[in-house]
Amino acid sequence: MKPTKKSRIPWNIKCLFCLVPSLVGITIFFVIPYFRVLYYSLIDNQFRRNFVWLDNYVKTIQNEYFQLAFKNSLLLILIAVPALILSSLSISLMLSFGLKKLRVLRTAFVLPLVIPTASAALIWATFFANVDNVLPVYLLFIWKNIGICIILMTAAFTCIDDSVFEAAKLDGAKRFTIHRKITIPLIMPTLIFSILISIVSSFKVFKETYLYYGGTNYPPQYSYTLQYYMNNNFLKLDYQSLAASAVFTSLLVFVIVIIGLLLQRRYTW
Amino acid sequence: MKKLISTVIIVFLTLSLLSSCNNDKGNKDIINYDFHDVKINFTADDDDFLYEMEKDRPILFAIDNNGYLYYNELTQNFMKVTVLGLDGEKIDEAEIEPIGVWESGEFIPYPNGAESFNCIAVKDNVLYFTDSHPFTRDSTAVFSYNFNTKEQVKIAEIEGFNDVRKIIPLDGKLYLLGIDERLSQNINPAKNNYKGESIISVALQTGEHETVFDNMPFMMAETEDGVLIISAYAENGGYYFKKLNSENIIPNDNLNFSNSEEPNFEMYGSENIIHDSDKFLVFLPVDGNSETRVIVNNLPSINRKNFAVKSGYLFYETGSGVRRIKLSEEVNPAVLNMAHYSVLPPIIENFGFGLTFEQIDTYELSLSLLSLDSNYDMYNINSFSDISDNIRQKGAFYPLNDVPYVNEYLNAVFPYVREAAINEDGDIWMLPIYLHTNGLLYNEKICEEYDIDIAQLNTSEDLIEILATLKSRDITEYYDITHPQFFFERSFYQIMRKNNEFNRDDFREMALYIYDNINYIKDDWSYNRITSDTNPYPLIQVPGSVNRVADLRGRYLLYRRGVGDYHMQESFNRALEYEDYDDDYFWANLGKVDFRYFENYKHNRFILYPSVKAVEGIHVNDVTLEFITVNPHSENLDVVLEYISALAEYQLNLENSFILHDEKTYSMDRHFVKDAYEILNYEGNFIRFSLDSELIYSDFEKFLGDEITLDEYLNRAEFKINAYLRE
Amino acid sequence: MVKIGKAGKNIFLVLLAALFFLPVFMTVGMSFLDNNMPTFQNYADLLFDCFVFYPVFWNSVLYAAVITIIGLLVIIPAAFGFSHAKFKGKGALFIFYIILMMMPLQVTILPNYIGLRDLGLINTRLGIILPACFSPFGVVVMSRYMQSINNSVIEAMRMETNSVIKIIFHAVIPQIRICIFAVVLFVFADCWNMLEQPLLFLRDINLQTLPVFLSNTEKYAGSVLFPAAVLFMFPVLLLYNFFSDSLEKGLTFGDLS
Amino acid sequence: MRVLNIIITLIFFASMVVLTVTARDIHNALLPQVTARRLTQEDFEFVIDFEYDGIPQTAVITQKRLAIPKELYNPDTSDAVFVVTTIYINGEERVGVRRVVPQTNEKNEGFYEVTGGISRSDFVIFTSSKVLEDGAEVFILAS
16 A cells, blocks of 8 residues: 655645535525525615615514415424424335335335426316315315435434344333334434425415416415515515515524424434 | 446436537527617607608608608599708609509509509609509519609519519619519418518619519618618528628528518617617618617607618608608617516607616516626516515615605605605605506496486495395396405405504404395305305306496496506507597507497596495505605616606607696596596595405405304414514 | 234225325326327327427436436545544534525525526526536435544555545445435436526526426416426336335345444 | 436436427427418409590500419318417417418409408418418428
């Protein structure tokens, strides 16, 4: 083995260099726009451009329709996301530890990823024609995103070592306790992660709900979410309240991420 | 495995790049040139001269080198040519003896021979003209008339050649462009408009003729320095230019000739002017580089066959004679790009500016405004689009206060239009172009026959009452003037005008009123008619029309008709142009008006369409306004403001503009103009902005169809309207 | 009791899967129906009468493929950097990546439009490709996985060579094959369904993508759109099949080394 | 299982490649193949009366008029003729036909005189491989 010559650049710096392309791309296409949004939220008008600092935020907070939209979005995240995680967890448990030949069923759950937005909205409109509550929107959200969560979770299950199960079975643990005690804590990082992914896709599901309600900018009260609020303000050239509400959403997201990480630190052994 | 995947991916990439660029370049029609910039503009009025002539038929004219005008009166049986000098005084006159054909030694004049003359040309005081035999049309005779010696000579007779479209006398020969019989049979159809033309040259002394060019020519012209330029269709579409006795000039193959019937072009310096659609003269450099330039001018409608360019002047035939305009070298730098919101671009004059139009939707419009884009210079918006009022509130405009003529123009328009054009802090944020509202057209005589007194018809109750009486005396078999959507729309604006937030009782009252009085059949919301006789007002489709009330014999009693929009202005201008204007010409032009239904149209009158309820005592009428706003971030702002002031000045002294307030600018002797003016001058008019009844259409329809209760409808409407207003 | 429980669970699972399969079945069914008579006419109309479909289809393929490939070239090193480099603000930067990932589209449309316009990328293919290649989603997913790979292999490799690229290629990639497939699947599916960006950033019709074509209901007859929707589903489904195969194989050998 | 997957993918994309290249030609091949030409000018006899220095006279003269061949259109047997026009399908401009009933006047041994419905520059369909109807798309064989 020839002795490796001492490379001038320390290993740690080399790893940093790997980060550079992504960092450059992120700054150009994500960070600068984000700060542009911050700047827009601090000026009074897209055309007159004089600073009013927090007026926009105050105005947005007091706007009753922003509160309504914020409430609806929060409800969507607090109800639909857990429901999604639970259902995808149970399905992936059944898939991974059930019959071997049932594995092929997993393809069915990935299909919603594949269906185009227009057809999905059309099918939802035919199934839930005159349902007068928010359920269809939640179901649409779950239906659309269950595929990703199942893939993540089943992939996580594959990493668990079989020997762990043999040991548990030996001391007579029943199926349910095995899952509660061992499998779930083991895949807790993936669980947290799918929660984050689902929250991201809760913003992406806007296009389908928009078409489901027939392309109107003002859906029934219960499904008037933040995206509708922002979209309408965009059409009304009121970019300032849109920017302010955008900053609020990123704060909301920031809080959720922090909670997620804290939970994860407490659970990982 | 990896190699396989990588090869497949590479195949994808090459294929998609390939497939996207090989869809064949459809040949671009001349109309949608990519206009680069405007080089030549018509001058101000002093160099604009009109040779007045009373004439009832188009004339043929030619210009000689020192600008004298030779024109030919196509009288019954012989040709009289008069020569006019530069300021229109008569210099010379010639009577050409009757044209006929010598058959077996006997001269047989053509009875209505004069019509058969195709075109005339003049060179150093000798006139050349051709005529095709009026019956056989298979041969063309070429004549010359010398103004000095006053003698007429038949130079030649060419078999199998007619429809001569151009004569060019050039160094001892005459070049004729016409249809050649043997060529006009089998031609490849779908490519272009070639009809079998060819170019024949006739020697002046000897008269023998030979074909000079027959490879699909469509026009020819002569440059100032005496060179013959031919333009011909290229094989794969488009066309190219060719000097007569020299090599091909580079073909510019991306230009396809327009579909105009009579192609024509003249030479001006090193460029040629191709006359295309009525409004455009296009300057195209002959050497074929694709940099094209357009001169856009306010020629009302140039006769395509008949225009000539000589010694820096453009001559063209108009209704009242031949007009001569000086072509000046003044350069207009920028071509302005106007984004328009409705499907059709606005019909406005361009005053020598290059104008291109592009249609955009609300999302693109907000994106363009918010991102301070400069790719649009002006926006043409109508007031019922959701964005119109937001532009005013958010300041997304360039104030036009100090643009010349704009202030003057706003003082001259109707007060409610002026009020709409100026925002709270005094900025003029838009330039109004034309208005549109709804009027009720009724036929005085027929209404008298059925003793309907229109005077007391000003609310919807009266209208419904009249229709009920008509129904009871089953005079009228079918009408469809009371449509729920229309009544809903009018009352929606009247309510929102009074209190600009959701007022539950007004909406409840309106909903109940329409529910009881107006009949609604499921799924018939957007203006299509229903054919059922279960309801009291039988609504039967009148063939090919909406909103009409006709009696049993199909004669019109009442008809809902737009007032004041550009159709009216357009048809009015055209009517005026031909002086023989009278009512029926006007009516025939007012959109697709089917004459059978307007028997004695002279008795048609307009009144304001009855409104649903009074607001503060006056009956209110919503008017939509078409206007232009200027993009403050446009790169060629100064040219845009120049255009806006030209447009304002043009609108300012427009006759029968249906937007100006001053009565003297309207020909009040014509009763429909007077009626239309009264409607547009009604004090209850207001411009409705942004808030569109579309917001709660679908809920109202569900309520009418009993799918949801009244309260449910009111709750939904409340949420939607208040959300829209207070978001 | 356990026996029934097990059978009941399986039946419930099959039923649920059938329920999820129904929408696809409906779309495919509708594509064969022409006012409810089974016919191949719709496919004939699409494939042999609507020639706009092909450039649009290959555009989508191009965008999805190029974004996935360039994306991987950016994501894998970045994830490696996140998981193995030690520097002070790493946690904060990672959280910032997550926040950027979660910004809703309505917000970023205008600033992105302005950014692309200043770079002159509006109405060009790059305008769609570049922003998508650098999306933080891939980095976040993969760096989570890289933390749990076996470092000893890397240490060994570092003995022989100090070029990071070789190390990543030989030591890291074999270990995270499943994650790479997962990221490829998500990024490809995401680009394949891209609708808002092409709609607003591209003006020229033959640069557009398939979802834009599918959403243009007034211009193209319904009979053309359903078969197009079916063809739309194929690529992602095929890609998923690749992935689910490797998942099975991934489990059995070499993964837990 | 993996090999099957690759095969399906290859088949799918290969067929898409083939279709991209050949779709338009197949489409054109399936269209009715037609030949189109402009109408010719033929001689027709006309009786005309005119005045020559005061004396009304009549004369039978032959004149060239737009003529349609008898086998193509015959007022009492055939109902219409098809003329080339541009039509719009799936957002694209294509060559199509429109159904025209020409007005005819005089006739001679081979032709009928066309007085209305078809102008000189219109291309009339002479032969077609399939039965045409109004607004149909056609493929014009190079005449």
